[in-house]
Amino acid sequence: MGHLTPFFRLAALLAGNNIKVTFITPSPTVSLAESQTLFRFFASFPEINQKQFHLLPLDKHPSNSEDPFYYHMERICQSSHLLSSLLSSLSPPLSALITDMSLASPAISITQALNLPNYVFFTSSAKMSTLFMSFHALIDSEATTDLDEIEAIKIPGLEAIPRSWIPPPLLQNTNNLLKTYFLENGKKMAESSGILVNTFESIEHEPLRKLNEGKVIEGLPPVIAIGPLAPCEFEKIQPLPWLDEQPAGSVVYVSFGSRTAMSREQLKELGEGLAISGHRFLWMVKDKKVDREDEEDLGQVIGSGLMEKLKEKGLVVKYWLTKRRY
DSSP, rough: TTTHHHHHHHHHHHTTTTTTEEEEEESOOOOOHHHHHHHHHHHOOSSSEEEEEOOOSSSSTTTTOOOHHHHHHHHHHTTGGGGGHHHHOOOOOOOOEEGGGHHHHHHHHHHTTTTTOOOEOOOHHHHHHHHHHHHHHHHOTTOOOOGOOOEEEEEEOOOOGGGGGGGGGGGGGOHHHHHHHHHHHHGGGGGGSSSEEESSHHHHHHHHHHHHHTTSSTTTOOOOOOOOOOOOOGGGGOOOOOHSSSHHHHTEOOOOOOOOOHHHHHHHHHHHHHHOOOOOEEEOOOOSGGGGGGOSSSHEEEHHHHHHHHHHEEEOOOOOOOOOGG
């Protein structure tokens, strides 16, 4: 959802400025939350044209990963050659394509062949984009021999990024899917028509300036901050009377994101900590990576006894919550 939500907001902004928008979505989706949110989005913006991109099946999970989200990404990449005919069939023809950063490599090659401008939307921060777009140069550097020994990554012209801030798979000496996506897509972004970043100048002036001056990596197209993107009205669909009754600023939101699943033991330990913390909290529980596989109720997941203790100060839910409420 961290990539999809900014695209919703960008599409709504463009449509609100009388720009005809076609929103291409992979089919099938990887999670129920994605499917439900897509339905609400298109119901709220009937002027936006939805086009489904039907994915080819894979015989097996990608090597070195049982992660369903990586598996889904691999399906998209291996189906990407079908995108050319889909883009060519659209009427009226596209003026430009805006591509997610994780699909820059396959999508840019296709739009180059079609002579179609392609702008890459980097849905994270400008600071993160400096790592994303320079990581391939670091790996290619003769000075980099053992990633296990790196304490920090030095981005040219900027402060070093501590090892603890960097996704661990990137610092493995062996290949893995995340590392491959970083290398291939980060390098390819220099061939795009422009890079849109989900941030704004006042908080990330320095990394944006260094990117545009060519200090981070040479040969980049214009890097443009387009944030903050305003949330859409359809994102406010979940009424939570309990939350509305709490004093402003008094509730801690506890969630590890839409992709992180914790073990039952970890969940119970976290729940006990919340119960004795004395603070009000809203906890989004997740013990399966993909919500379609999550069929047990909260009592089965964390135990009915712990559930009773947690009711004294907080609210525990299992469905996806938009962070805009907090």
